[in-house]
Amino acid sequence: MASDSAPLSAPAPVTVRVQAEDFDTAAEIESLSAGRTDIGAVVTFSGLCREEKGVLSALELEHYPGMAEAEIRRICEEAITRFDLQGATAIHRFGRIDPGARIVLVIAASTHRQAAFDGASFIMDYLKTAAPFWKKEHLKDGTARGWVSAQDADDTARERWARG
Amino acid sequence: MREVRLVYFAWVRERIGVGDEIVSLPDTVVTAGDLIAFLKTRGEDYAAALEHENVIRVAIDQEHVEHDEPLGAAREIALFPPMTGG
Known part of the structure; x- marks a missing residue:
């Protein structure tokens, strides 16, 4: 039953935070993998705020407190089961985010690289369409362009994980 | 009649004009x-x-x-647009 890479059947740790503050990507990777000898691959995804060709002054991220954390945790736990991950971390910010700043971080750890790549991708695809966050754009001319529309491409990205 | 807490987000919240409220629902309201x-x-x-x-x-x-989901004994019901996080 025990594989060469997972001598202990300890549950894979899931860290989820929804916060206004910035985060330290390197510190989060270290936190997930420090002291572990069963992890062979760590994949991270960082989502940053684009300036949209110079017109955007900031994004405003609204979220549903409580449900946002719960949904992200559910998605991470599903990824751990599905891809046999050794651990996952997801951090999503809310409030005002300036161009160039970090919005979201996903880290997936596994024994071999493909599961970590797939796990990080799976978490992001579900997070974008199921975690209750909404982006509003504020423009440099002082106006609010309004709420970002959901993209069909995001639904398509999620659907590729559907099991037939 | 029964009372539930409704919460709204993003442009649903802005258009309705409040973020949350307690509303009495008639018995004819069964599903979402x-x-x-x-x-x-x-x-x-x-x-x-x-x-x-x-x-x-x-x-x-x-x-x-x-x-089509029945509201059942819901305490808090949220209405919001498609999500755009990440």
Whole structure:
């Protein structure tokens, strides 16, 4: 039953935070993998705020407190089961985010690289369409362009994980 | 009649004009879809916010549900647009 890479059947740790503050990507990777000898691959995804060709002054991220954390945790736990991950971390910010700043971080750890790549991708695809966050754009001319529309491409990205 | 807490987000919140409220629901409101139809009768702001019913997402006690889901003994029902995080 025990594989060469997972001598202990300890549950894979899931860290989820929804916060206004910035985060330290390197510190989060270290936190997930420090002291572990069963992890062979760590994949991270960082989502940053684009300036949209110079017109955007900031994004405003609204979220549903409580449900946002719960949904992200559910998605991470599903990824751990599905891809046999050794651990996952997801951090999503809310409030005002300036161009160039970090919005979201996903880290997936596994024994071999493909599961970590797939796990990080799976978490992001579900997070974008199921975690209750909404982006509003504020423009440099002082106006609010309004709420970002959901993209069909995001639904398509999620659907590729559907099991037939 | 029963009272539930409704919470709204993003442009649903902005168009309705409040972030949350306690509303008494008539017994004829059984499903999430019934709730949306009922709210649309509460005034122009509600009608504008919920005009395109099919895009409105619903969560009952912080879990996603379809419009045909019975509200049951829901304590908190959230209405919001498609999500755009990440």
